[in-house]
Structures are given as structure tokens and as C-alpha cells.
Amino acid sequence: MADNKKMVEQITSMDVDFAKWYTDIVKKADLIDYSSVKGCMIIRPYGYAIWELMQSILDRRFKELGHENIYMPMFIPESLLNKEKDHVKGFAPEVAWVTHGGEEKLSERLCVRPTSETLFCEHYANIIRSWRDLPKLYNQWCSVVRWEKTTRPFLRSREFLWQEGHTMHATAEEAENETLTMLGVYADFHENDLAIPVIKGRKTESDKFAGAVATYAIEALMHDGKALQAGTSHFFGDGFARAFGIQYADRENKLVYPFQTSWGVTTRMIGGIIMTHGDDSGLVLPPAVAPIQLVIIPVAQHKPGVLEKAREIEAVLRGAGIRVKLDDSDNSAGWKFSEYEMKGVPVRLELGPRDIENGQCVLVTRHNREKTPVSIEGIEKTVPVFLAKVRDGLYERALANREARTYDCTTTDEIISALADHGDGFVRAMWCGDEECEDKVKELTGVGSRCIPLDQEKISDVCVCCGKPAKHMVYWGKAY
Amino acid sequence: MADNKKMVEQITSMDVDFAKWYTDIVKKADLIDYSSVKGCMIIRPYGYAIWELMQSILDRRFKELGHENIYMPMFIPESLLNKEKDHVKGFAPEVAWVTHGGEEKLSERLCVRPTSETLFCEHYANIIRSWRDLPKLYNQWCSVVRWEKTTRPFLRSREFLWQEGHTMHATAEEAENETLTMLGVYADFHENDLAIPVIKGRKTESDKFAGAVATYAIEALMHDGKALQAGTSHFFGDGFARAFGIQYADRENKLVYPFQTSWGVTTRMIGGIIMTHGDDSGLVLPPAVAPIQLVIIPVAQHKPGVLEKAREIEAVLRGAGIRVKLDDSDNSAGWKFSEYEMKGVPVRLELGPRDIENGQCVLVTRHNREKTPVSIEGIEKTVPVFLAKVRDGLYERALANREARTYDCTTTDEIISALADHGDGFVRAMWCGDEECEDKVKELTGVGSRCIPLDQEKISDVCVCCGKPAKHMVYWGKAY
Numbered sequence: 026m027a028d029n030k031k032m033v034e035q036i037t038s039m040d041v042d043f044a045k046w047y048t049d050i051v052k053k054a055d056l057i058d059y060s061s062v063k064g065c066m067i068i069r070p071y072g073y074a075i076w077e078l079m080q081s082i083l084d085r086r087f088k089e090l091g092h093e094n095i096y097m098p099m100f101i102p103e104s105l106l107n108k109e110k111d112h113v114k115g116f117a118p119e120v121a122w123v124t125h126g127g128e129e130k131l132s133e134r135l136c137v138r139p140t141s142e143t144l145f146c147e148h149y150a151n152i153i154r155s156w157r158d159l160p161k162l163y164n165q166w167c168s169v170v171r172w173e174k175t176t177r178p179f180l181r182s183r184e185f186l187w188q189e190g191h192t193m194h195a196t197a198e199e200a201e202n203e204t205l206t207m208l209g210v211y212a213d214f215h216e217n218d219l220a221i222p223v224i225k226g227r228k229t230e231s232d233k234f235a236g237a238v239a240t241y242a243i244e245a246l247m248h249d250g251k252a253l254q255a256g257t258s259h260f261f262g263d264g265f266a267r268a269f270g271i272q273y274a275d276r277e278n279k280l281v282y283p284f285q286t287s288w289g290v291t292t293r294m295i296g297g298i299i300m301t302h303g304d305d306s307g308l309v310l311p312p313a314v315a316p317i318q319l320v321i322i323p324v325a326q327h328k329p330g331v332l333e334k335a336r337e338i339e340a341v342l343r344g345a346g347i348r349v350k351l352d353d354s355d356n357s358a359g360w361k362f363s364e365y366e367m368k369g370v371p372v373r374l375e376l377g378p379r380d381i382e383n384g385q386c387v388l389v390t391r392h393n394r395e396k397t398p399v400s401i402e403g404i405e406k407t408v409p410v411f412l413a414k415v416r417d418g419l420y421e422r423a424l425a426n427r428e429a430r431t432y433d434c435t436t437t438d439e440i441i442s443a444l445a446d447h448g449d450g451f452v453r454a455m456w457c458g459d460e461e462c463e464d465k466v467k468e469l470t471g472v473g474s475r476c477i478p479l480d481q482e483k484i485s486d487v488c489v490c491c492g493k494p495a496k497h498m499v500y501w502g503k504a505y
Numbered sequence: 506m507a508d509n510k511k512m513v514e515q516i517t518s519m520d521v522d523f524a525k526w527y528t529d530i531v532k533k534a535d536l537i538d539y540s541s542v543k544g545c546m547i548i549r550p551y552g553y554a555i556w557e558l559m560q561s562i563l564d565r566r567f568k569e570l571g572h573e574n575i576y577m578p579m580f581i582p583e584s585l586l587n588k589e590k591d592h593v594k595g596f597a598p599e600v601a602w603v604t605h606g607g608e609e610k611l612s613e614r615l616c617v618r619p620t621s622e623t624l625f626c627e628h629y630a631n632i633i634r635s636w637r638d639l640p641k642l643y644n645q646w647c648s649v650v651r652w653e654k655t656t657r658p659f660l661r662s663r664e665f666l667w668q669e670g671h672t673m674h675a676t677a678e679e680a681e682n683e684t685l686t687m688l689g690v691y692a693d694f695h696e697n698d699l700a701i702p703v704i705k706g707r708k709t710e711s712d713k714f715a716g717a718v719a720t721y722a723i724e725a726l727m728h729d730g731k732a733l734q735a736g737t738s739h740f741f742g743d744g745f746a747r748a749f750g751i752q753y754a755d756r757e758n759k760l761v762y763p764f765q766t767s768w769g770v771t772t773r774m775i776g777g778i779i780m781t782h783g784d785d786s787g788l789v790l791p792p793a794v795a796p797i798q799l800v801i802i803p804v805a806q807h808k809p810g811v812l813e814k815a816r817e818i819e820a821v822l823r824g825a826g827i828r829v830k831l832d833d834s835d836n837s838a839g840w841k842f843s844e845y846e847m848k849g850v851p852v853r854l855e856l857g858p859r860d861i862e863n864g865q866c867v868l869v870t871r872h873n874r875e876k877t878p879v880s881i882e883g884i885e886k887t888v889p890v891f892l893a894k895v896r897d898g899l900y901e902r903a904l905a906n907r908e909a910r911t912y913d914c915t916t917t918d919e920i921i922s923a924l925a926d927h928g929d930g931f932v933r934a935m936w937c938g939d940e941e942c943e944d945k946v947k948e949l950t951g952v953g954s955r956c957i958p959l960d961q962e963k964i965s966d967v968c969v970c971c972g973k974p975a976k977h978m979v980y981w982g983k984a985y
Contacts, residue, residue: 060627061585062615065578067628070643073574094553098545099579099617099648099664100601105541118607121580123617125602126652126663135542137579137603137617147540148547163550167648168579172606183606184579 036367038305043249050299051178054308054368064176064183068292071368074316075295076186080166082218082313083188083290086210092162092190097144099167100135105143109268112142115235119171121183137170142236142261142287145191146269149283153193155274159283160203161193179296180253180505187291193283195275197262200284201239204260207288208241211256218313219294220419221245221301222427223255224451224500226476231460234287238262244475244500246427247300250449252475252502255297258288296505301423302392308369309392311419312412319408320365321351324358324377334381338374338404345405347412366391371415372408392418427451435485440470440501451475451502455495457488466490472501516847518785523729530779531658534788534848544656544663548772551848554796555775556666560646562698562793563668563770566690572642572670577624579647580615585623589748592622595715599651601663617650622716622741622767625671626749629763633673635754639763640683641673659776660733660985667771673763675755677742680764684740687768688721691736698793699774700899701725701781702907703735704931704980706956711940714767718742724955724980726907727780730929732955732982735777738768776985781903782872788849789872791899792892799888800845801831804838804857814861818854818884825885827892846871851895852888872898907931915965920950920981931955931982935975937968946970952981 036049051057056072068076084094100123107113120136138144149161166188176182190207194200208225215221223243233240237259245255263282266272272280302309312318319342323335335351342349350370352361358375365373375387375396386404388397388411399407430450432443440452452472456462466489467473477497488495516529531537536552548556564574580603587593600616618624629641646668656662670687674680688705695701703723713720717739725735743762746752752760782789792798799822803815815831822829830850832841838855845853855867866884868877868891879887910930912923920932932952936942946969947953957977968975 058628058631060578060624061582062578062580062624065580067578067624068576070573070575073576076576077574093550094557095550096548096553096556096648096666098540098542098547099650100542100545102541120607121603121615122605123601124604127598127600135601144540144542144547148538151538168576170579186576 036305036307039248039303046303046305047296047299048178050303050308050367056295056308057178064173066178066182068186071316072295075298075310075314076292078314078316079294080188083210083214084166086214087164087188087190090162090206090210092164092192095163095165096167097138097141097148097165099138101138101141101143103134103136105147106136108143108146109236109265112236112265116140116171119173121170121172138167139169139171140287140289141165141167141169141189142191142265143269145287146265146271146285149193149266150269150271153271153273153283156195156276158273159193159195160199162190162203163192164188164190177296179292179299185291185293187289190286190288192286193266193271194285195273195283197284200262200286201260204239204241204258204286204288207286208243208256208258211258211288211290212243215243215245215255215294215297216420217416218311219298219301220311220416220423221255221297222420222424224476224478225480226478226500228257228476229460229463229474229499231463232474234259236261236264238264242476244502245297245301246430246451246502247297247505248303248426249300250430250503252451252500252504253293253297253300254475254504255294256288256290259286261285261287300505302419303369304392306363307367309419310369310371312371312415315369315371316348317350317365317368317370318348318412319350319372319374320361320370321349321374321376322358322361322365323351323353324375324380326353328378330381331376331378334401335376338376338386338401341405342408345408347405347408372411390415390418392422433484435489437466437469437489440466440472440489444470444472449503451500453482453484453498453500454489455483455485455487456497456499457491457493458496459488459491462488462490466501470501472503475500475502475504516785516787519728519783526783526785527776527779528658530783530788530847536775536788537658544653546658546662548666551796552775555778555790555794556772558794558796559774560668563690563694564646566694567644567668567670570642570686570690572644572672575643575645576647577618577621577628577645579618581618581621581623583614583616585627586616588623588626589716589745592716592745596620596651599653601650601652618647619649619651620767620769621645621647621649621669622671622745623749625767626745626751626765629673629746630749630751633751633753633763636675636756638753639673639675640679642670642683643672644668644670657776659772659779665771665773667769670766670768672766673746673751674765675753675763677764680742680766681740684719684721684738684766684768687766688723688736688738691738691768691770692723695723695725695735695774695777696900697896698791699778699781700791700896700903701735701777702900702904704956704958705960706958706980708737708956709940709943709954709979711943712954714739716741716744718744722956724982725777725781726910726931726982727777727985728783728906729780730910730983732931732980732984733773733777733780734955734984735774736768736770739766741765741767780985782899783849784872786843787847789899790849790851792851792895795849795851796828797830797845797848797850798828798892799830799852799854800841800850801829801854801856802838802841802845803831803833804855804860806833808858810861811856811858814881815856818856818866818881821885822888825888827885827888852891870895870898872902913964915969917946917949917970920946920952920969924950924952929983931980933962933964933978933980934969935963935965935967936977936979937971937973938976939968939971942968942970946981950981952983955980955982955984
């Protein structure tokens with residue numbers, strides 16, 4: 026236990042300095058390393074394995090809904106980026122420009138894609154001719170670059186990994202349905218697989234994606250009461266189609282413009298997991314994306330029969346499709362406890378000579394450290410139950426945190442005192458729809474609009490700011 | 506059949522113009538599209554699905570051998586690229602340079618990675634301390650950029666997708682073993698999964714990777730008699746480790762340098778498939794990487810019971826893990842035959858009312874168009890046999906082509922007349938080991954050294970060029 030204590034002391038407590046606690050975890054849990062490439066990160070094997078699990082779950086869901094993967098060039102010629110006015114205004118200030126190929130100066134600058142709407146539109150203009158070609162449901166897994174000034178691992182970095190779905194539809198209605206369907210996929214993935222409760226909502230006009238008619242997002246509340254935009258889904262109308270001359274012959278053989286969506290989630294989700302579930306002993310991973318779901322730690326492993334039994338259990342669990350690791354290294358059991366707590370392994374299985382005699386072992390769930398002796402017989406059926414318990418426990422705890430930190434307010438003074446009394450969190454308050462009021466709320470209280478939730482509730486009749494009749498209930502908060 | 510004929514005529518015959526035939530196929534089989542980004546390609550869903558299948562097979566093999574995936578930044582600062590002298594000399598002339606982030610000029614240029622040795626070395630210098638940290642067996646799936654002057658889809662493009670393995674070992678022997686093990690994985694993947702016979706060999710000094718001690722490659726012979734380097738594996742010795750200051754404490758606690766490898770295969774493999782197996786009707790895909798392994802084409806599908814039976818068979822085959830597609834569109838059967846021949850689907854299943862009456866259907870194997878009536882009963886066991894037959898048939902045909910086009914020669918005159926009489930192919934001839942002779946053979950005959958095969962045979966005692974005692978038997982050829 027001395028070892029354990031030493032380990033725990035290595036990271037800053039989240040209550041002392043949440044930001045420092047966060048960066049301690051990304052380093053100590055071996056998720057990332059820094060390099061001489063400023064603002065970019067190295068995603069280490071343990072961090073990348075989490076991303077691979079996220080990819081495999083999402084990719085399967087996308088494909089079940091009929092989406093196909095594709096790969097676009099990583100460069101966008103400046104003239105192509107310039108084709109849609111709002112889009113270029115939004116992205117040009119933060120792109121990386123390639124100006125030379127080898128020794129030669131390029132005749133036209135290329136930016137490294139910050140997002141690929143323009144490339145997809147150029148391609149769609151080539152391949153969409155008739156209503157028979159629709160819908161086009163494409164997705165791409167790749168890295169993108171945005172030249173951010175201040176960066177933080179996973180949350181905001183100059184290069185990040187993501188998927189970007191880009192779809193084209195015959196009607197606005199179909200495209201709007203797609204936008205909301207994919208928002209639903211993201212919400213479901215967060216709640217069921219990542220155990221992160223989210224609010225589904227629409228962004229206000231001032232917060233829309235550059236070039237979109239409507240931007241939807243899922244918003245999660247982190248442990249410290251700040252909000253994280255965890256995924257977005259955009260409806261473009263036919264704006265890009267008009268800018269790029271994408272037309273198709275409809276069933277009456279009339280040339281018309283199709284309607285478009287795009288949607289994406291990124292490696293930022295790993296940051297969301299850390300800040301939702303982590304604690305002062307390190308990372309806590311939801312089982313669905315844990316590279317190691319259960320670690321077996323033999324106690325007194327030099328005693329006859331202990332390692333043999335541990336290997337037997339390992340084989341049984343692996344055979345049942347559980348991602349299991351046996352740590353039979355010569356480190357102390359205490360050191361191992363700390364190490365796998367830091368790495369957020371959802372369940373630990375302890376096994377000593379006495380346990381074996383009794384035909385049992387001890388399961389310890391990471392998030393609440395509950396120890397439960399269970400029978401070795403049938404362990405492959407017991408462990409999935411415990412993994413489900415971890416997921417449920419994480420979700421309930423995160424939901425309880427969000428509920429405790431959600432404040433319904435009817436005036437800006439109420440907002441100010443709620444935040445002062447209870448700390449950062451989601452504020453729910455009514456809004457008239459004017460950008461002026463949106464700005465003023467932020468100025469007065471420090472919280473900006475996060476989203477207009479799809480599930481509307483009435484907090485009062487009038488705008489929290491101007492007192493005029495309210496149009497929407499809005500979630501407000503400080504954001505990462 | 507009129508439809509069929511029309512379709513076939515759409516592509517140039519390979520015997521008329523092999524290069525044109527190749528580009529016809531990549532377009533008509535929906536593998537790629539061009540964009541306004543010069544020298545880069547859009548990999549369309551059908552082409553990308555082939556790549557995903559390649560990735561999933563290789564990724565599993567890499568992991569079985571203990572490799573872990575990681576993600577490095579896509580940028581390399583100029584000073585980092587400059588650290589290993591030979592390496593920068595090889596790559597600097599063909600990299601894309603980022604000079605601006607948003608409006609700002611960068612204080613140091615960044616190149617878009619052409620390969621990531623330098624980034625991995627910087628990281629290894631950070632994380633390797635002790636012999637306990639070795640080996641490090643890392644791999645990365647990503648895109649890289651090389652500013653090529655002349656480009657061809659899959660074979661040579663400015664951006665391409667690949668995997669790059671980078672490993673660090675305690676001893677030179679272990680690293681050399683890794684180099685050859687991974688070469689073996691590539692060879693095995695080509696022969697068993699892609700049905701492409703390959704020669705495993707070592708590159709001559711003049712043909713080595715920039716910064717390597719030894720470069721190994723697998724070389725395949727395309728249908729037209731030109732060679733394709735299909736995968737490479739490099740042994741670096743401790744050269745990069747010295748340049749980057751990577752040292753570890755060995756078991757005697759002495760600081761020493763580790764030994765390094767890297768190895769990679771790329772989307773070029775798709776080009777290899779096209780040029781090895783394709784014919785004048787289009788692509789022919791080896792079943793292991795075919796997005797559609799079997800297409801069901803109902804004949805007279807408006808007749809009662811035909812579509813129902815087709816759907817039943819589809820469900821049975823899908824349940825057996827076969828990638829199956831039923832085309833029940835209203836296109837003619839002839840059009841469908843051509844379409845899926847163009848796309849290289851290994852097996853076609855034809856099903857008409859008469860077949861159903863007899864409890865059978867017809868399987869047609871793409872590579873030789875053999876038609877075999879088989880019982881519908883047990884079709885899920887019959888189809889895998891036919892898929893295996895396609896793989897074997899493709900492999901044997903490719904091997905026969907290579908054998909027919911492999912010429913053993915003892916003089917440069919013999920090389921010249923062999924090529925003139927039989928067309929391009931592999932020349933096997935002895936070599937003294939001098940670069941001068943290597944250059945002279947190329948100058949006189951047009952074929953360069955492809956590799957020094959691991960399986961050496963003696964063609965004669967003396968160098969094909971200078972007549973001095975020979976050191977190696979070498980494969981020579983014209984290369985893509």
C-alpha cells in the first residue's frame with residue numbers, strides 16, 4: 026500500500042488544479058506524449074487503442090445505416106476553399122498553408138484540410154447526375170489541421186483525428202432527418218458506450234458551423250462543471266450545392282439542387298472521458314472502449330499454483346471475448362493496483378492462494394473500489410455483469426453530477442449567484458432569440474449559450490436578459 | 506449479350522495500350538476519381554473497401570506479432586528532418602513544406618511527413634531508458650506525402666495511404682530478424698491473400714532506403730512484364746539511434762544504442778492487384794480483399810419465386826460470413842454481368858426459374874468464366890470452395906506469367922535478345938557487386954537491378970557485365 030500511496034501522490038488532485046490534474050493523467054496514463062511539433066500530440070499505444078475501439082463501434086453503426094467510407098486528398102487548393110463564402114471566412118484564418126513542393130514554389134497555395142466539405146462538393150459535382158444517384162452517404166476517417174493558438178491534448182490541438190460524414194439528399198427533409206439521425210447516433214454512443222450523459226440541441230446562429238443552415242451538437246458536462254461540445258451534425262440546405270454547381274435530374278427530369286449534411290466526432294471524446302469519469306487515482310474507462318477491460322493481479326504469485334490458475338482464468342475470459350491482461354511481472358501487487366487504476370482499467374481481479382483454496386477470486390470495480398468475492402466457476406459469466414455495473418455506475422455518477430450542477434434561472438442575477446454558490450455548471454434559462462441578449466448574458470454572467478435543447482422545457486415565460494417573451498429554453502455554460 | 510459487349514468495349518484492351526487499360530480500370534471500376542488537387546486521388550468507396558480489407562488482415566497479423574498502433578503528428582520540423590544526414594538527403598527534395606499557419610509565417614518550416622523515422626526516433630529518445638523498455642514494436646496507419654513529378658493512381662501519387670512499422674531492439678540480430686519477419690508477413694499476405702507471387706530479396710546499395718543499412722523488398726511481376734516493388738522492410742543498425750541520441754541501460758547498466766527497423770506497404774498494392782489479375786473485362790479481385798465476394802444475379806427476376814429464392818440464398822451466404830450482394834435492380838442481366846465483371850467480383854451466382862425448379866444455381870468464376878451448376882442445398886459450403894479456387898487459379902496464372910517471363914542470362918547480349926524476343930520480364934543474371942556494372946547493365950539493356958533474392962541460385966560463375974567472379978544472382982527488370 027506504500028507503493029499505492031506513492032503512485033497516487035504523483036498526480037495533482039482534481040480539486041486543487043483541474044487543468045493540471047488533466048494533463049497529469051494524459052501523461053501518466055500513457056495516453057499521449059509531446060514532440061517538437063508544437064500544438065500536436067503523439068497518441069501513444071494505450072491512447073490510440075481507445076480511439077481504435079471508438080472507431081470500430083462507430084464505423085459499424087455508420088455502415089449499418091448505409092454509409093460508405095472514402096478517402097479524400099489532405100490538401101485543398103486555395104481557390105477551392107474560397108468557393109463557399111461563409112465557409113472560407115470561418116476557416117481561412119486557422120489553416121496551415123503548403124507553399125512549396127520540394128524546391129519549387131507552388132503556383133497555388135494548398136491548405137491542409139481543416140474539414141473537407143469543399144473536396145466532397147467538388148467530387149459530388151462530378152458523380153451526381155440523376156435522382157438515382159441519391160442519397161450519397163459518405164464518411165471519412167482522417168486527421169485534420171486547425172492552427173489553434175492555445176492547445177490542450179485531445180481537447181484542442183493543431184492536428185486531430187476524426188471522422189467526417191458528408192451526405193447528399195434529394196430533399197431538405199431527408200437531409201434534416203439524416204442530420205438528426207447522426208446526432209442521435211452520437212448521443213447514443215456517448216450515453217451507452219462512453220457512459221457520458223449528453224444534451225442534444227441546436228446551436229444558436231452565432232455558434233453555427235461556417236456555411237451551415239443549422240448546427241446540432243451534443244453537450245456534456247465535465248466533472249468541473251464546464252461544458253464540452255462532444256459531437257456536431259450540420260444541415261447545409263443547398264448552399265454548398267449552389268456554390269459548387271451540384272445539380273441532378275429529378276424524376277421529372279428537371280435539374281435541381283440536392284441537400285447536404287456533415288457530421289463529426291473527434292479524439293476530443295477521449296478528453297471527455299477523462300474529465301467525466303477520472304478521479305485522483307487517474308483515468309476511469311468505460312468498458313466499451315477500455316483496451317484492457319479486466320486486469321488479473323496475482324497475489325503472492327510465487328506460491329505454487331497461483332500463476333497457473335491466473336493463466337487459466339485469463340484464457341477463459343479471453344475465450345469469452347473479454348479484453349483481459351494478466352500482469353505477472355515482478356512488480357509488487359500494490360504497484361500493480363496503482364498502475365492499472367491510473368490506466369482506468371474498469372475491473373481488477375485479485376487472486377491469491379487462499380482465494381484459490383476457496384474456489385474464488387475478488388473483483389474490484391475501478392470507479393467505486395468495491396470489492397466482491399466471486400466464484401471462479403462461471404467467471405466468464407460474472408465479469409460481463411460487473412463490466413455492465415461499471416458502465417451503469419459511471420453513467421449514474423456523471424448524471425448525478427450534471428443534475429447537481431444544472432441551475433434553472435429566470436434572471437441574470439440568479440445565474441450569477443447560482444454559479445457563485447454552487448460552482449460552474451449548466452444554466453437553463455429562457456431566451457428571446459436576439460443575439461444581443463445572448464452576448465449580454467455572457468458578458469454579465471460569464472456563461473455562453475451551449476445549445477437550444479431538442480427537449481424543450483419552460484423555465485419561465487420571458488427572456489432571462491431582456492424580459493421580452495421567450496422563444497427558447499437554452500443551456501448556458503462555460504465551454505472547453 | 507449486346508449490353509455485355511458494349512460494356513467490354515468501353516475499356517482499352519491491355520494488349521493495345523497497357524497504361525491506358527490501367528487508368529480505364531481504376532476509373533470504370535469506381536476505384537478512384539480525380540480532383541483539382543494535382544497528383545492526389547480520391548479513393549472511392551469501392552476502392553477504399555479493398556484498402557479496409559487489406560488493413561484488417563495486416564493489422565491483425567501485426568498485432569499477433571506484438572505490434573501496437575500509435576499516431577504521430579503529420580508534420581516534421583525542418584530541424585528534426587535534418588538530424589540524420591542520409592535520410593534528409595533522400596527526402597528533402599520531395600516533401601511538401603508548410604510555411605504559414607493562418608496569416609502568420611512560421612518561425613520554422615514544417616514538412617508534411619514523407620515517412621516518420623525522425624518522429625519515431627524523437628519519441629523513442631524520450632521513452633526508452635532501460636533494456637526493460639525493449640523491444641518497442643510500433644506501427645502507424647496514416648497518409649504520407651511525396652512531391653512526385655509524374656503520378657499514376659495507386660502506383661505513384663503525391664499523397665498515399667500506408668502503414669509504417671518502426672521498431673527498436675536491444676541487439677542487431679533481433680532487429681535483423683524483425684526486418685525479415687515483416688518481409689515474410691508481406692510476402693505471405695501477397696501470395697495467400699492477394700494471390701500475387703513475389704520474390705523476396707535485398708536491394709543493392711544504390712537502391713536502399715535513405716538512411717538504412719539494408720533494405721529488403723518483395724518484387725512482383727505485372728502482366729506486362731514490368732516489376733512492382735510491393736513492400737519494403739529496412740534494417741537501420743544503430744545509425745538513427747546515434748543521430749537522435751537514443752540510448753538505454755543494458756543488463757550491466759551500461760549505456761548502449763538500440764537497433765532499429767522500419768517497414769511499410771501502401772495503397773500501391775491495389776495497383777499491383779489490377780496489373781497482376783485484371784483482364785480486358787476489367788478488374789479481377791482476389792477473394793480475401795474483395796468487398797463483394799459473390800454477386801447474385803437473378804435471371805427473369807419478375808417470374809414468381811425468383812427474387813424470394815435469391816434473397817433466401819443471400820441470407821444463407823451472409824450468415825456464413827461471405828460478403829454477398831444481390832443485385833435486384835431493374836438493369837438487364839447482361840448489363841449486370843458486365844458491371845460486376847468490371848468490378849472484379851470473384852464469383853457470380855446466376856439463378857433463374859428453371860434453376861430453382863431443379864434446386865440448383867450456376868456459379869461463374871470471374872477469372873476464367875467457368876460456369877458450374879451447383880445445388881442450392883449446401884450453397885454456404887460450396888461457395889467457399891469456389892472462392893478458394895479463384896484464389897488458386899489467380900495465383901497459378903500469375904506464377905505462370907512470371908515463369909514464362911523470367912529469363913536466365915549470362916551476358917548482356919543475352920539479356921537484350923531475351924527481352925527483344927519475349928518482351929519485358931524478370932532477368933536473372935549474376936553480378937560481381939560493383940555499382941559500375943549495375944549501372945552499365947541498365948544502360949546497355951534497359952533493365953535495372955530489382956533485388957538480390959534471398960533464395961540464391963547460380964546461373965553462372967561470373968558477372969553478367971564484367972566477367973569477373975560473381976557474388977550474387979540478381980533479379981533485373983523494368984520497374985513501376
